[in-house]
Amino acid sequence: RKEVEQDPGPFNVPEGATVAFNCTYSNSASQSFFWYRQDCRKEPKLLMSVYSSGNEDGRFTAQLNRASQYISLLIRDSKLSDSATYLCAVTPWGAVYQKVTFGTGTKLQVIP
Amino acid sequence: NAGVMQNPRHLVRRRGQEARLRCSPMKGHSHVYWYRQLPEEGLKFMVYLQKENIIDESGMPKERFSAEFPKEGPSILRIQQVVRGDSAAYFCASSERTSGANVLTFGAGSRLTVL
Numbered sequence: 001r002k003e004v005e006q007d008p009g010p011f012n013v014p015e016g017a018t019v020a021f022n023c024t025y026s027n028s029a030s031q032s033f034f035w036y037r038q039d040c041r042k043e044p045k046l047l048m049s050v051y052s053s054g055n056e057d058g059r060f061t062a063q064l065n066r067a068s069q070y071i072s073l074l075i076r077d078s079k080l081s082d083s084a085t086y087l088c089a090v091t092p093w094g095a096v097y098q099k100v101t102f103g104t105g106t107k108l109q110v111i112p
Numbered sequence: 113n114a115g116v117m118q119n120p121r122h123l124v125r126r127r128g129q130e131a132r133l134r135c136s137p138m139k140g141h142s143h144v145y146w147y148r149q150l151p152e153e154g155l156k157f158m159v160y161l162q163k164e165n166i167i168d169e170s171g172m173p174k175e176r177f178s179a180e181f182p183k184e185g186p187s188i189l190r191i192q193q194v195v196r197g198d199s200a201a202y203f204c205a206s207s208e209r210t211s212g213a214n215v216l217t218f219g220a221g222s223r224l225t226v227l
Contacts, residue, residue: 032214043203043218091214098214099168100145104154
């Protein structure tokens, strides 16, 4: 089983729609969780960290479910500019160093 | 703050040649990660380094690939005797912390094409 798994998509949604992505992780000792956004042929950029209590940043909401070992990203009122690949990232708990493992990404295409 | 600087941005090599990719981390960051991304695929971890130390190289192929992060100068990812399968985007990222939330800042990547 892969350390971090995502549905590759693509998710094709109309403007204004709400879309959600899930990301599962295999190491129950994982500590820190993140969502990154990657535009075509560009570098990944941090979208948001994921906190245990869940967190929101504008139209974006991230949640963590430790019992089921997944994190989610919800995008409300989708914009054309949200079209990108969304990568989840996970780091282990209590390690001396923190290797960051990424999922393969979920591609989102927002359609006019 | 110039961010994470990678060069060259594009590199073309013929099979059997060597490729050297350089990465200068953000100012104040002492941890460097290298990732490889094949077309239409995700980021695959290769190696994690601190100054003068390789912390985790579990993602590095056993042969032909090496990485270093010297006391002075950029981190270098070296690929010897390149093959077509090495064609990919190589991203470097840096961070400043080993505890707590480990947020990575990525460079723009180096795109290697092997002819």
